[in-house]
Amino acid sequence: MPDKPEGPQQLLIEELQDMYDVEKQLIRALPKMAKAASDEELGNALREHLEVTKGQMQRLEKVFESLDLRARSKPCKGMKGIVEEGQETMAEDREPVLMDTAITAAGRRVEHYEMAGYEALRDMARQLGLKDAAQMIEETLREEIQADKLLAQIAKRLLKEAGTAQGSKGSEEKGQRSKGSSSRGSSQGGAGASKKKSGSSRQKNSAAKGSSHSGHPLTDHEEIRQWAEERGAQPSCVKGTGSKDDTGMIRLDFPGYSGAESLQAIEWDEWFEEFDKRNLALIVQDTTAGGQQSNFNKLVSRDNVQERGGSNSRSAR
Ligand SMILES: [Fe+2]
Structure with a gap:
């Protein structure tokens, strides 16, 4: 770590502390999201991401360590807002398939927020020549991208499922019912x-x-x-x-x-x-x-x- 206490290094440290808080908040939020999910695959994905997130927190601790710093968090208001919105969504009364779709949307917001944070952090670390730190951050970034992809896939399927029922209702309304199948x-x-x-x-x-x-x-x-x-x-x-x-x-x-x-x-x-x-x-x-x-x-x-x-x-x- 370069010896200048202020400037880019200080910014990097603050961003690290912010992301450390993001992961901590997510570790509290994910079990609630998984519990609210009816879809088996979605529930499993969220539970798995909880484990991944715990690993990411430990990885951040290693990043702090590589900079000879103790891991500290700085309250992240952005994440707090995203988590609160997600909780409001989960408190609403919806059909399970739509509730699950809403949970994927809340989850993807989290992932994108994290992706932006980690991408910025990785670039700062690279710029400062902190190779190990940059590599660890990159690893976490890849996990977030993966989690987002999986949620997007699940959301696509859920929307299809919700749409199938909606589509059959549509043809029924147009008087195209045959043998009740539609x-x-x-x-x-x-x-x-x-x-x-x-x-x-x-x-x-x-x-x-x-x-x-x-x-x-x-x-x-x-x-x-x-x-x-x-x-x-x-x-x-x-x-x-x-x-x-x-x-x-x-x-x-x-x-x-x-x-x-x-x-x-x-x-x-x-x-x-x-x-x-x-x-x-x-x-x-x-x-x-x-x-x-x-x-x-x-x-x-x-x-x-x-x-x-x-x-x-x-x-x-
Ligand atoms: Fe994360």
């Missing part, structure tokens, strides 16, 4: 109850709060089977996700669902074996906000729904 929701978590009609979706969402058409988790095999059979849904798995001894990702396949080509029918026994092995719960909705039978369903981690308690766990065992 009113079927996605087997992968379509937002059956709050399909948007321009301008009124907000009111619809708030009207749905805590009512009988909010999703509830099922873990009982008979109840799940009955719910699915009432809707003509078949047990299935996603093609290409399994192996010889592994069923892969299970789903419910609804007649007329456009993603059917990607699904493969399996027996209920196999479906439930995978369901229990992976400790899953099926969040279902009985009726839409409009009172029609809903196909909304989503597979989530059982731990998640049990922790939530309240009306959400009325059928969970």
Whole structure:
């Protein structure tokens, strides 16, 4: 470390302290985000990023060490604001698939904020000839970019799932219903109850709060089977996700669902074996906000729904 206490070196130290606080705040926020997520992949991604973040904090400590400094944090107001906004979002009442989409957006804000911070830090370190520090910061930067990419991918899938249900509602409204198939929701978590009609979706969402058409988790095999059979849904798995001894990702396949080509029918026994092995719960909705039978369903981690308690766990065992 060059000996001048002020100037670029001091700026670098302050930026380091800022990022140290960013990571600390994130370590507190990520478990809450993971808990609020219904989507299995999203929950896992957030939990994994928590571990990565802990590593990043330790790496920052090493950067401080390489500069003969003790790790200290300087409160980062920007991150505080992003985290607070994320918490507000998670407190809102939304369909699980839309809540998950909102969580990916909050997560991506965090990642981009961190990417900007680390990129600036890396450049400062390089400029000052602090090779080790620059390399460590670069490593963290790459992890943040990776995390953002994964969240973007998940968001894309979630939007598709939300859109599938919305799209089928659209054709129903145009009177193109055939054998009732177009009113079927996605087997992968379509937002059956709050399909948007321009301008009124907000009111619809708030009207749905805590009512009988909010999703509830099922873990009982008979109840799940009955719910699915009432809707003509078949047990299935996603093609290409399994192996010889592994069923892969299970789903419910609804007649007329456009993603059917990607699904493969399996027996209920196999479906439930995978369901229990992976400790899953099926969040279902009985009726839409409009009172029609809903196909909304989503597979989530059982731990998640049990922790939530309240009306959400009325059928969970
Ligand atoms: Fe980070």
